[in-house]
Amino acid sequence: MAPEAIPGEATALLDKGGRMIYASAVDMGVQGIQINYYFCFDHQEPYRHTILRAYLDRENPVVQSITPITSQADWSERELIEFLGVRVEGHPNPTHLWLPLNWEDMYLGGRPEADHETERINASPPVKLPKENIVTLPMSAIPYGPYHPAFIESNYLKMSVEDEVVKKADLKLGFNHRSVIKLMERRDYYKDIFLSERICGLCNSHHVLTFVKAVEDLAGVEAPPKAQLARTLLCEMERIQSHLMAIGLIGDLTGFRTMLMHSLRVREDMQDGLEAISGQRVTHGLITIGGIRRDITASQADFVLSKLKAMKKSVPELFDQCLSNDVLVGRLKDVGVLTRENAIKLGAIGPTARASGHRIDVRKNSPYAAYEEVDWDIVSEKSGDSLARLKVKMGEVLMSMHICEQCCDRIKALSGPILAKVKEMPCAEAVAKTEPPRGELLYHVASNGTNTPDFVRIRVPTFLNAHIMLRLIQGGWVGDVPAIIGSIDPCFSCTDRVTIIKKDEQSVVDVRTLGGRRCSTPPG
Structure with a gap:
């Protein structure tokens, strides 16, 4: 379609209930810049998606922004601006998201008309964050980041605070760019499996499965039933250990470190199970194009079942201890409330959406692997606060344990091949999605x-949920920030530090100390 038709078509798709889930661009050489806007309707009809595609002039790529129509396009269009120099006209906030703070222009030609926080840094490496780059408003600035031991991607959260109330929040990404997408375009499909597996340490199997699903769709290959069960088992075990980590970090960020210690203790049973079936605790290397590399034996399935049996006792005990703690519940209840209406409007996904009553889940909406063959249901809450997001994660741990038991029983009873023969790859393209612990993951290959x-284009769950996190932070107490971040689970570390800057004063405060500064009455 013509580029100028995109806003009108996008409006029509949104009016029909579509979710705008991503926008990407590809340099196609003499054809120009290919721009894609992805809209999802699988919550209405399984597997239904629509891509709006246009070609822009390579020397002067210009497209009208749809962010004024839907904020779901905000970060995607900022990515188009920075990575391919697309001029997205009418975007309300074309400021730096990925590129370094000292990058001179947003459109590869001219200084950005950004706010004072993105002024160029005139410093020689190593670059230190100067005060004029943080904030010049008559209020305190709290930079949160950018480097943390447990980051999947480094983040720099900037908060402007007045009287303990967060007036403004912004997020800077791109501190740990590894060029994974470009590397994948230079290696063969089998080598790309290992690259995709290293994008995330907590949900690496979901990344591999999503990439492999896209490649299998291209090649017209379907994995055997036993391989599909093994994939489902691996992903659900991964969901359990990831959620237990997130649950523990929520406790640690709100001053309940015992919750972290117990969560990690319980989580070890699932890590032992993952090691038993794959040989590794982090990157499992089990999923491949056409199926799985190694069979899961009956003895391995029995070992996983024994671990699940032990967790049937330890997990409910852990959750009861957490939810019976009045201090923890008080720190999370009515904090960072995301209504169902806003969850839909802003494009929330994963537990963040389901905690607000927006029951979307790729496993149900566009089933893959063996999810149609096992008995399970979507876990959701209605209040949309930080406590609801915690409860959804707890419920999903129990539900995933139920799924894993079914997979193990069926794997033991099933025989047959585990790998399908892969044909030659045709000239085609495919979009694949899965549901990692944090929400919908998309690969376009x-x-x-x-x-x-x-x-290859990849859109991770945090990309959609992080801009929602900023909206939840703004207007609330600064002491509630750790609870909100932890409940959304964008992989922030519990050992973070923050720097509070007031004119010529500077001090360093542990994030748990910051979390203890919550006032007893709401702001305003």
Whole structure:
């Protein structure tokens, strides 16, 4: 379609109930810049998606922003601006998201008309954050980040605070760019499996499965039933250990460190199970194109079942201890409330959406692997606060344990191949989605008929939920920030530090100390 038709078509799709889940661009050479807007309707009809595609002039790529129509496009369009120099006209906030703070321009030509927080840093490496780069408003600035031991991607959260109330919050990404997408375009499909597996340490199997699903769709290959069960088992075990980590970090960030210690103790049973079936605790290397690399034996399935049996006692005990703690509940209840209406409007996904009563889940909406063959249901809450997000994670741990038991029983009873033969790759493209612990993950893979992909685009769950996190932080107490961040689970570390800057004063405060500064009455 013509680029100028995109806003009108996007409005029509949104009016029909579509979710705008991503926008990407690809340099197609003489064809120009290919721009794609992805809209999802699988919450209405399974597997239904629509892509709005247009080609922009390579020398002067211009498209009208749809962010004024839906804020779901905000970060995606900022990514288009920075990575390919697309001029997104009418975007309300074309400021730096990924590129370094000292990058001179947003459109590869001219200084950005950004706010004072993105002024160029005139410093020689190593770059220290100067005061003029943080904030010049007559209020305190709290930079949160950018480096944390447990980050999947480094984040720099900037908060402007007045009288303990967060007046403004912004997020800067791109501190740990590894060029994974470009590397994947230069390697063959089998080597790309290992690259995708290293994007995230907590949900690496979901990344591999999403990439492999896209490649299998391209090649017209379907994994055997036993391989599908093994994939489901691996992903649900991964969900259990990830949620237990997140639950523990919520406790640690709100001053309940015992909750972290017990969560990690219980989590070890699932880590032992993952090690038993894959040989590794983090990157499992089990999923491949066409199926799985190694069979899961009956003895391995029995070992996982024994661990699940032990967790049937330890997990409910842990959750009861957490939810019976009045201090923890008080720190989370009515904090960072996201209504169902706003969850839909802003494009929330994963537990963040389901905690607000927006029951979307790729496993139900666009089933993959063996999710149609096992008995399970979506876990949701209605209040939309930090406590609801914690409860959803707890409920999903129990539900995933139920799924894992079914998978183990069926794997033991099932025989047959675990790997399908892969045909030659045609010239085509495919979009695949899965549901990692934090929400919907998308891969767009295009083939040019060779053994290397033509292009790969990846949209991770945190990309959609992080901008919602900023909205929940703004207007609330600064002491509630750790609870909100922990409940959304964007992989922030519990050992973080913050710097509070007041004119010429500077001090360092542990994030748990910051979390203890919550006032007893709401702001305003």
